[in-house]
Amino acid sequence: MAIERLEPGWRGGPDASGGGTRLRVGFDARPGLTWLLIKNFLLTIVTLGFYRFWARVRVRRYFWSSLRLADEPLEYTGTGLELFIGFLIAVAVIAPFGIAYVVLKRISLGNPFATGALSAAYFAFLLIFVQLVSFRARRYRLSRTAWRGIGARQTGSAWRYVGIFLLTGLLTVVTLGICAPWNSIACQRYKIANTWFGDSRFSVEAKAKDLLPAWLAVLALLVLPAAVAIGLNHAFFSAAAHVQGQAHPVARVPHPGAFLLFLVTIFAGIPVLIAYWVAQFRYLASRTRLGETRFHSAARGGPVAGRVILVGLALVAIFIVLAGGLAGVVAIAMKGGAAGVTASTATAVQKAAAIKSLALVILPAVIGFYVLIVMITQIIAYRFLRLGVLRHLATTLEIENFAAVEQVVQSSTPRQRFGIADSFEFGAF
Amino acid sequence: MIGQSWAARYSDGRSAASRPATAQLDETGLTVLDENGPPRTKWPLEEIRLIEKPGAAAEIRLGRAESSERLTLLDRAALPLLQRQCPFLRRAIYRGMGRQRVAFWSGAALAGLAFLFFVGVPFLARHSSQWMSPRLEADLGRRVATAVIRITARPGKDQKRECTAPAGQAALAKLAAPLIAQLHLRNKPRLRVVNSPIVNAVALPGGQILLFRGLLDFAEDPNEIAGVLAHELGHVALDHPTTVMVERGATAFLIGLVVGDVFGISAIGAIGTAALSASYSREAESAADAEAVTLMEGAGYDLAPFAAFFARLEAKQGDGELPIGFLRSHPPDAERARLIAAAPAGGGQALDMRGWRSLKAICGRAHAASDSEQ
Secondary structure: OHHHHOOOOOOOOOOOOOOOOEEEOEEOOOOOHHHHHHHHHHHHHHOOOOOHHHHHHHHHHHHHHHEEEOOEEEEEOOOHHHHHHHHHHHHHHHHHHHHHHHHHHHHOOOOHHHHHHHHHHHHHHHHHHHHHHHHHHHHHHHHOEEEOOEEEEEOOOHHHHHHHHHHHHHHHHHOOOOOHHHHHHHHHHHHHHOEEEOOEEEEEOOOHHHHHHHHHHHHHHHHHHHHHHHHHHHHHHHHHHHHHOOOOOOOOOOOHHHHHHHHHHHHHHHHHHHHHHHHHHHHHHHOEEEOOEEEEEOOOHHHHHHHHHHHHHHHHHHHHHHHHHHHHHHHHHHHHHHHHHHOOOOOHHHHHHHHHHHHHHHHHHHHHHHHHHHHHHHHHHHHHHHHHHHHHHHHOEEEEOHHHHHOOEOOOOOOOOOOHHHHOOOOOO | OOOOEEEEEEEOOOEOOOEEEEEEEOOOEEEEEEOOOOEEEEEEHHHEEEOOOOOOOOOEEEEEOOOOOEEEEOOOOHHHHHHHHOOOOOOOOOOOOOHHHHHHHHHHHHHHHHHHHHHHHHHHHHHHHHHOOHHHHHHHHHHHHHHHHHHHOOOOOOOOOEEOOHHHHHHHHHHHHHHHOOOOOOOOOEEEEEOOOOOOEEEEHHHEEEEEHHHHHHOOOHHHHHHHHHHHHHHHHOOHHHHHHHHHHHHHHHHHHHHOOOOOHHHHOOOOHHHOOOOOOHHHHHHHHHHHHHHHHHHOEOOHHHHHHHHHHHHHHHOOOOOOOHHHHOOOHHHHHHHHHOOOOOOEOOOOHHHHHHHHOOOOOOOHHHHHOO
């Protein structure tokens, strides 16, 4: 029972917040994910990509059931077929636009104005489409999520969501990024406030201005060094120009300090942005309610950012090792094969045979390299990045007054009766 | 073993509560009882499902088919017995959607895509050159030609990618003039010779026609070159190059979409190179051949050498020595030779001996000897 898993001592003891019962979200990643990912990858290749929907379902089932409330797992009940048909419908919707774009692009090739306008129009279409699909895909995923047999779901209009995204996005662009929190908070608020568990609806009291100081600090951290670097560079060039007595200095080498500053900004920028993202998650979680239930997140940016950096470095190292191996194989094959190709005594037939055998070694090596890289990237991305981040976010999430969650009643809207949109959500992939 | 009971937790599917219970298995089903209380429900054996693979967990999570009820057995030892008794233990708990809906929606999506593929794309491709201004089409052709020349040219030392010896160009222009004069084209054809051993010629949008040096080396008579030119001019007159380019792009986009490149980014990048692998349908080739025969006759050029050209080409391909060439997807050479030979005989030479020698030498010194060794 949930009551037995309480952790007394969190923020003032069991009765401080009136609700009584508190529960930490559990996380139990069972063994077998790596093998599942390898199997999925190989089957996806063999089926020319068509297995990917069924692969995704198996990975989702694994991720969902690793999340535990009161020691009972979340359930994912979606199927590969649903994802596949959702994908087909989405393709049928995108294809006319995409083809019109490809054809018009070819026709207008060489006219910079027409090509630019066309690209802008297609970009706008994709921007809207991605938001539309992400909202509906969330609806599908929630409709396929259950705990103790009680289903979750999402209401609200995808078009309205797109409208909110575009309006607040425009505000962000006009204010040169300063108002970005209004964009993300408005979108998250709409999603959370339209999320249901059984007959109980989530609500969130979030204000973008609460995140503004943190966001301004992030902007300052990113923009100021870049501005200083540009300034340094400019001063450096003017000085060089002055010394040489000409407008354009001969050597346009960047100022070494400015270059270093640029590098630091880029590499420091990633963890800073991740830390901000985690802070936003923490803020939103702590402002979210489900009836009488409240949430509290103690997620920290450090572990998440550290994990992202570690995974990135590991991928680079693996890439270098594999590329080195490939280069070695190609070099050895070339050395052996080249002798046969260039030998002056060889006939044309012998030369052709030498080239053929060379290709027989190099081609599989290149394909093997490519397949290995993609597979390892996928395994690492899921096994170490997504799973690790999920574990951190879950195990630092506490639910206050969990007893109220256990009283939630199944929604009167039965499963799979929400209309066609729900069974193969357009864009469910 | 039948009649065994286990400690369990039960959720009735109406609320998220979970209460302690006892589960009893017999030949007809799994009975759930309140702890030390009366029976609550009974699940028939064939409706019992596993919610998740038991793995190493100490508990077994069960559900009832098409229902939200859940039962967690607190004793792992129950698993072997359940596996023996329940026929559909590992099936999915929900049947998913009905077959009719699957059929309807996947059918609708596939029909839409098929319509696009077989009707929409060909329609767009056929009309795209008419919607283009001649200037734009010429510009498109120039870009594609530049890409093709860059990829295919294999110039020797101190040679350019494109062969422009003035005498050779003059000879080529003289040979082509009577053919071009018969056509009304949006763009004046632009004939260019690429320094490449490929035995072929290709027509690109905007009237760009590329002859590869290998073709000039292989040809033994000016009328062979005139025939090939007439054939490519036929493609130009029939708008084939632009049509095929647009068709390629749209098809690549569609295929990329279905295989998983959702936004078709890979196809968008392949604009210049698409023309390289462009091959026309047999109908398009036959139409261009017919056009070539008309043009050759109109120009007063003898067709006999052109017919012989195909026989020699087929012999060369038989050797397997031809570099991968565009002519591969053309109709069988013997068949084409017959078509051309059926045309009335007679007519003159397209070039005199001096002009022919200039044309053969348009790329500088003769390459014929060095290439035949390859």
